[in-house]
Amino acid sequence: MLWIKAFHILFVTSWFAGLFYLPRIFVNLALVPPASTAERDRLLLMARKLLRFMTGLAVPALAFGLWLWLGVGIGRGPGNGWMHAKLTLVLVLLGYHGWCAVLLRRFEAHANRHSHRWYRWFNEVPVLVLLAVVLLVVLKPF
Template identity: 40%
Template sequence: MFFLWIEAFHVTFMVAWLAGLLCLPWLFAAHADARGQTDRARFGALERQLSMLMSVAALGTIVFGIWMLAMLGGGWLATNGWFHAKLVLVVLLIGYHGWCQMQARKLREERATGTPAFYRLMGAVPAIILLLIMLLVFVKPF
């Protein structure tokens, strides 16, 4: 029963993290398209707030995920190949999270070179990774 509580917190933090990862590139696109200094400052503040919330959610996802893995034990990990693929995708999400943090900083400092179309396209990255993770978790193909 305790495991289910840990799993529930893991999934809740994951939903919050992914929501941020899905929304932030759209804020980047609007920021890159903003013309006035007031608008750029407003988008920068929104990006900073969302980035902080995302980071807390990412940390919660990782902590509760490691906790679940510790409860399941090494034998479980050795016999579930799909989980290794999931971990690779989670590492990619962490990298994407870092990229988002760098883009937010560059946009605030007006050093970003991405176009609104580029940022909207980059918004598809976490959606694709999320789809792959969900398929691995629910289908467990290997």
């Protein structure tokens, strides 16, 4: 079980690194001048590869987490409201991940609707959610 926990943490940490960095690429894409196609193409390639990589990390992270929850029983039973809160935040992050994919498709279609400032704020969302998840897991407040 400790190996499963270790791999879950490893995959989740790597997935979060992608969730932190992909919107940063979006900030740079939003700043690219229209005439700079080489820079835009390079950033789009980086974003596509990162999205594919972090999607590949999210799947085993979720599988290990579900196994720990449903198979081993971690966080089940009375007094484990923290797990329900954590799972809700994980669903929020999965939505954020999907939203990143939508934003990337918009950049690829030359249909970006947001400024670089908007993407800077968008980039802070996973940081706040990660803080909440860590506090829930460590403190188990309810």
